[in-house]
Amino acid sequence: MKSISTVRVRYAETDQMGMVYHSNFFVYFEIGRTDFFRESGFTYRMMEQDNVFMPVVECYCRYLQPAFYDDELCIQTQLEMLSRLRLKFLYQVTRKVDSRLIAEGYSVHFPTNPKGKPCRIPSKYLSALNSEGAVS
Amino acid sequence: MKSISTVRVRYAETDQMGMVYHSNFFVYFEIGRTDFFRESGFTYRMMEQDNVFMPVVECYCRYLQPAFYDDELCIQTQLEMLSRLRLKFLYQVTRKVDSRLIAEGYSVHFPTNPKGKPCRIPSKYLSALNSEGAVS
Amino acid sequence: MKSISTVRVRYAETDQMGMVYHSNFFVYFEIGRTDFFRESGFTYRMMEQDNVFMPVVECYCRYLQPAFYDDELCIQTQLEMLSRLRLKFLYQVTRKVDSRLIAEGYSVHFPTNPKGKPCRIPSKYLSALNSEGAVS
Amino acid sequence: MKSISTVRVRYAETDQMGMVYHSNFFVYFEIGRTDFFRESGFTYRMMEQDNVFMPVVECYCRYLQPAFYDDELCIQTQLEMLSRLRLKFLYQVTRKVDSRLIAEGYSVHFPTNPKGKPCRIPSKYLSALNSEGAVS
Numbered sequence: 149m150k151s152i153s154t155v156r157v158r159y160a161e162t163d164q165m166g167m168v169y170h171s172n173f174f175v176y177f178e179i180g181r182t183d184f185f186r187e188s189g190f191t192y193r194m195m196e197q198d199n200v201f202m203p204v205v206e207c208y209c210r211y212l213q214p215a216f217y218d219d220e221l222c223i224q225t226q227l228e229m230l231s232r233l234r235l236k237f238l239y240q241v242t243r244k245v246d247s248r249l250i251a252e253g254y255s256v257h258f259p260t261n262p263k264g265k266p267c268r269i270p271s272k273y274l275s276a277l278n279s280e281g282a283v284s
Numbered sequence: 285m286k287s288i289s290t291v292r293v294r295y296a297e298t299d300q301m302g303m304v305y306h307s308n309f310f311v312y313f314e315i316g317r318t319d320f321f322r323e324s325g326f327t328y329r330m331m332e333q334d335n336v337f338m339p340v341v342e343c344y345c346r347y348l349q350p351a352f353y354d355d356e357l358c359i360q361t362q363l364e365m366l367s368r369l370r371l372k373f374l375y376q377v378t379r380k381v382d383s384r385l386i387a388e389g390y391s392v393h394f395p396t397n398p399k400g401k402p403c404r405i406p407s408k409y410l411s412a413l414n415s416e417g418a419v420s
Numbered sequence: 421m422k423s424i425s426t427v428r429v430r431y432a433e434t435d436q437m438g439m440v441y442h443s444n445f446f447v448y449f450e451i452g453r454t455d456f457f458r459e460s461g462f463t464y465r466m467m468e469q470d471n472v473f474m475p476v477v478e479c480y481c482r483y484l485q486p487a488f489y490d491d492e493l494c495i496q497t498q499l500e501m502l503s504r505l506r507l508k509f510l511y512q513v514t515r516k517v518d519s520r521l522i523a524e525g526y527s528v529h530f531p532t533n534p535k536g537k538p539c540r541i542p543s544k545y546l547s548a549l550n551s552e553g554a555v556s
Numbered sequence: 557m558k559s560i561s562t563v564r565v566r567y568a569e570t571d572q573m574g575m576v577y578h579s580n581f582f583v584y585f586e587i588g589r590t591d592f593f594r595e596s597g598f599t600y601r602m603m604e605q606d607n608v609f610m611p612v613v614e615c616y617c618r619y620l621q622p623a624f625y626d627d628e629l630c631i632q633t634q635l636e637m638l639s640r641l642r643l644k645f646l647y648q649v650t651r652k653v654d655s656r657l658i659a660e661g662y663s664v665h666f667p668t669n670p671k672g673k674p675c676r677i678p679s680k681y682l683s684a685l686n687s688e689g690a691v692s
Contacts, residue, residue, distance in 0.1 A: 159454070159464075160307065160447045162300040164353055164604075169296050170612040171582035175432045178579075182431070182490065192431075193490040196572075203619070204578040210614040214672060217300055218454065218465040264622060295590070295600075296583045300468075306476040307446035311568045314443075318567070318626065328567075329626040332436075340442040342482040347475070350536060354590065354601040400486060432579065434572040436625055441568050489572055 149280040151184040153223040154244070157215055167214035173251050174207055177239045180225035181255070184237070189276045200270060202235070202257040209253030213243070220244040230277055232268040234258055285416040287320040289359040290380070293351055303350035309387050310343055313375045316361035317391070320373070325412045336406060338371070338393040345389030349379070356380040366413055368404040370394055423456040425495040426516070429487055439486035445523050446479055449511045452497035453527070456509065461548045472542060474507070474529040481525030485515070492516040502549055504540040506530055557688040559592040561631040562652070565623055575622035581659050582615055585647045588633035589663070592645070597684045608678060610643070610665040617661030621651070628652040638685055640676040642666055 155176055163169040185192045192202065215221055222242050229236035234256065241251045261267045269277075291312055299305040321328045328338065351357055358378050365372035370392065377387045397403045405413075427448055435441040457464045464474065487493055494514045501508035507529045513522045533539045541549075563584055571577040593600045600610065623629055630650045637644035642664065649659045669675045677685075 156451075156454075158447060159299055159450050160305050163295055164298040164300065164302045165609055165611060166300045167611075170615060171296065171579045171586075174579035174582070175430060178431050179428075182428075191490060201573055203573060203575075203622075206616075206618040207578060208614075208616040211612060214611075218463060292587075292590075294583060295586050301473055301475060303475075306479060307443045307450075310443035310446070311566060314567050315564075318564075327626060337437060339437060339439075339486075340483060342480075343442060344478075344480040346478045350475075352601075354599060431571055432577050435567055436570040436572065436574045438572045443568060 149184075149187065150224050150226045151180065151187045153180045153183040153225065155179060155221050155223065157217050157219045157221065159217055162217050165214075167216055170209070170211060173209050173211070173241060173253065174255075176221065176223050176241055177207070177209075177225075177237070177253060177255055180223040180239050181237055184225040184227065188280050190273060195273060198270065199262050200267065200273070201260045201262065201264075203260060203264070204255050205258050206256040207253065209251055211251045213248050213250050215241070215243060215250045221250060227277060227280060228254065230274075232274060233266065235277075285320075285323065286360050286362045287316065287323045289316050289319040289361065291315060291357050291359065293353050293355045293357065295353055298353050301350075303352055306345070306347060309345050309347070309377060309389065310391075312357065312359050312377055313343070313345075313361075313373070313389060313391055316359040316375050317373055320361040320363065324416050326409060331409060334406065335398050336403065336409070337396045337398065337400075339396060339400070340391050341394050342392040343389065344391075345387055347387045349384050349386050351377070351379060351386045357386060363413060363416060364390065366410075368395075368410060369402065371413075421456075421459065422496050422498045423452065423459045425452050425455040425497065427451060427493050427495065429489050429491045429493065431489055434489050437486075439488055442481070442483060445481050445483070445513060445525065446527075448493065448495050448513055449479070449481075449497075449509070449525060449527055452495040452511050453509055455495075456497040456499065460551075462545060467545060470542065471534050472539060472545070473532045473534065473536075475532060475536070476527050477530050478528040479525065481523055483523045485520050485522050487513070487515060487522045493522060499549060500526065502546075504546060505538065507549075557592075557595065558632050558634045559588065559595045561588050561591040561633065563587060563629050563631065565625050565627045565629065567625055570625050573622075575624055578617070578619060581617050581619070581649060581661065582663075584629065584631050584649055585615070585617075585633075585645070585661060585663055588631040588647050589645055591631075592633040592635065596688050598681060603681060606678065607670050608675060608681070609668045609670065609672075611668060611672070612663050613666050614664040615661065616663075617659055619659045621656050621658050623649070623651060623658045629658060635685060635688065636662065638682075640682060641674065643685075
């Protein structure tokens with residue numbers, strides 16, 4: 149499964165180069181992840197209420213085209229890798245109006261308990277995610 | 285007492301008008317507050333560890349001059365009003381190089397417990413703040 | 421006219437109190453403003469391309485209830501005051517699921533040219549805004 | 557050369573996990589870069605005034621330990637690769653009080669003109685950077 153999210157670029161997200169400041173793409177990726185979980189049948193919010201957290205342990209982005217204020221962007225999110233102890237998401241951000249690829253990247257997450265200790269993803273979440281089919 | 289903090293404008297804080305995006309001044313005010321507490325003899329971090337939180341219930345800013353990337357700004361912070369149930373801070377932001385007033389504003393805080401219920405400021409913090417002398 | 425915008429709270433917008441960090445409401449207000457212009461028949465982006473900018477010269481917010489990660493929030497925006505040299509917008513932010521008022525505030529803007537010098541709002545924008553009817 | 561920058565974690569930079577939200581490390585890297593340029597004898601601000609921009613074309617971070625509100629962090633920045641058409645910076649972020657490694661990463665930049673077209677780094681900047689010695 150690939151989930152699709154849409155964001156409209158906020159003025160606050162631009163910088164004096166007149167385009168989206170690069171670190172904001174990691175916030176867009178987070179929106180993609182939130183929607184991916186929702187489409188898998190649960191919410192990340194529920195998961196945290198169940199005391200499972202998904203901190204980012206690694207992330208990467210490359211930038212192909214600038215994105216501008218008021219642009220509508222599509223964030224395509226997929227789960228590349230899933231195990232009880234590690235998840236990896238892939239993201240592609242395109243501009244809606246011209247379908248150009250703006251940026252792409254990934255994030256890696258280790259599930260933890262509220263104290264930050266590694267834990268396993270509970271079965272109900274794992275099976276919901278599994279049924280979505282990780283990429284490989 | 286007035287505490288003085290210094291920040292250098294980050295690229296991330298600019299917008300496509302080429303100046304600091306307005307909401308970032310509330311982050312500068314927060315830095316001013318953090319330093320004000322530190323100069324009063326304790327840290328806000330300690331206060332939270334003692335289960336006293338200071339959420340913002342009201343805030344205001346007016347902007348007189350734009351601030352630019354890499355500008356060094358001074359934040360002057362003072363406590364205008366202090367009671368067991370309410371604090372009000374005043375802030376003035378000036379540019380270091382030309383002493384121009386960039387922005388000024390205030391924030392009002394109600395102390396709460398970790399659940400967000402109003403609470404009283406513990407005496408040790410209150411007396412530390414009192415000895416700094418609220419403005420009026 | 422009141423325009424209505426919807427945002428979903430991002431994880432990035434929360435702080436360690438577990439709620440939306442206060443300065444982010446000014447970003448929500450900016451989204452409300454962008455949508456208000458769009459519903460008036462033009463975009464703020466167009467206006468900037470016409471060399472008219474609308475920097476914030478004053479802003480205020482008061483906070484009534486915390487907003488949480490993944491909450492859907494409605495931003496109601498209206499134009500309280502409009503002249504060729506000054507605009508004032510009012511905002512109310514409510515939580516969708518329980519209709520509670522989260523925060524309300526305002527922002528004041530002076531139109532400027534790209535160099536930051538005050539200018540008049542061009543007639544085409546002024547009449548589009550006027551036909552929406554400022555509050556008073 | 558390695559330049560050293562210091563930042564104190566802002567409340568605004570934390571999230572509801574109680575630690576620094578991951579994308580903020582790219583802002584810390586930007587501070588490191590700004591200081592690296594300054595120590596090389598010029599400022600990035602000057603470079604932009606000379607119509608040379610350094611957009612990020614790629615960036616990466618991995619997270620080893622959480623950083624907390626009010627922590628003092630050191631950002632160590634070095635130039636790993638330098639040519640007229642491409643720069644790569646490496647960053648390490650450590651916590652001052654216990655010297656623990658919090659995060660490390662890199663960013664790659666292509667110099668461009670104000671329109672975003674690739675350009676060459678002017679000789680005066682290149683030689684200033686060269687004299688600092690890229691890592692390899």
